[in-house]
Structures are given as C-alpha cells and as structure tokens.
Amino acid sequence: MNATFIHALQEEVTTLQAQFPDLSERLARAQTLITDGRLFMEDSGTEAMVTSKDGTQYYAVNGQCVCKASQHRKEACYHRLALRLYQKVCDRLEAESECYTLNLDTEVIESAAAPAIRPEWLVSVQGKPFIRFEGLLELAHARGLVSLETVVVQASEAMCICQATATFADGRRFTDIVDATERNVAKHLDIYYIRMVETRASARALRRALNISACSVEELSGEEVTA
Secondary structure (H helix, E strand, C coil), X not given: CCHHHHHHHHHHHHHHHXXXXXXXXXXXXXXXXXXXXXXXXXXXXXXXXXXXXXXXXXXXXXXXXXXXXXXXXXXXXXHHHHHHHXXXXXXXXXXXXXXXXXXXXXXXXXXXXXXXXXXXXXXXXXXXXXXXXXXXXXXXXXXCEEEEEEEEXXXXXXXXXXXXXXXXXXXXXXXXXXXXXXXXXXXXXXXXXHHHHHHHHHHHHHHHHHCECCCEHHHCCHHHHHC
C-alpha cells in the first residue's frame, strides 16, 4: 500500500469523522483494518474478504456482513465501513488520475521497465486480456520472489478458503485470500478444486505484488473461459 493511498485514506477518514461523529470510532477501526492489510478486495470491486484482528475469523463483505456486530446492530459494522472507505479512496484516486493499480494494458506493459510480460502469457477471453499464472510466477521470480506459500484456511464440500503469501528478496510480503466452490471451477477439475483455490490465491498474491489488477486465467470459471 503506497503513501498516496494512505494519505488519501487519512483525509477521507478525517472528513467522515467530522461529518459523522457517532461513527468516529468505527471509522478509525476501519482505517486500521485497511492499513493492516486485512481487507482483500474481490475483482468485482464490490465485495471483499476481511480477516479478524487475530486472523482466526474470515468475513465475506458486500452489502452485508456476517459478523456479530452486524447481527445485533442496525448500523454498519466497521468491516463494511472498511470496504466502503477503500472504494471511496480508489474512486477518488482514479478521478485524480492517481489510481495506484494498473490495468493489464499491452501498451503499458511493453513500455514498462524490463522484465515485461511476454505475449504468450496473455489470453483473450471475451475480448479482454488475462494473464496465465506461469507468466505471473516467472515475472515475480525476475523481480525477486523468494517464496510463495499457501495455507488452506478452510476446506469442505461447500467451500474452500485459501491464503497465499508472496515474499521478495527485499523483504516485501504480499498476501491475498480466495474462496471458491466446486461449482466455479472447470468441470474436469472439480475433483481438484482445492488445488485450484490454492493456485488462484497464489495468482492474486502475485498480482498484488506486481501491481496488476487484471485477472489471471486460473481465476476464471470454466464457463467464462469457454464462453
């Protein structure tokens, strides 16, 4: 998370605290949640996975949240506030042409400093570019990746949640979380869906590290790839 984003986040929180003093404490907790790296945005931009402070609980957040605070209050919990804060800051930076993420644009890639993403790593699906996991991995190694660790947080027939952490030689660490079910992987891979979730989590961690916001091919469902 860069300094521009953190500064914009602080300004947004300060403004909202002045406008809504009754939300001041929850806004501060939401800010801490974001800066601690416990908010993991989905690519839709409307949903996120949030971890508790001790890392033992995981909450899927969109218009709702399943935490105890949400169940006993009418007001938004700080998990939902964190999602909204993140969205507002991204919208603000994008409007100012300072958005801290990059799209997978071939012209940008070709003009970026080496190493660059090679054409054979890109796949067009429904007219949009996607990158193969092998490309992310090779690019990450070229930029100093020293380890890529995955942990299966939860696994059942209903859902699997996996967390991946990419560590680089300069000490930087990037973590992301993915949840999936047998229904959103290709049919011929559904019996291996836990492995697919691990690959997807690894891809998201690498995309976060490499500042690439476009999905990897492995994150798509079988229907999306074949459509």
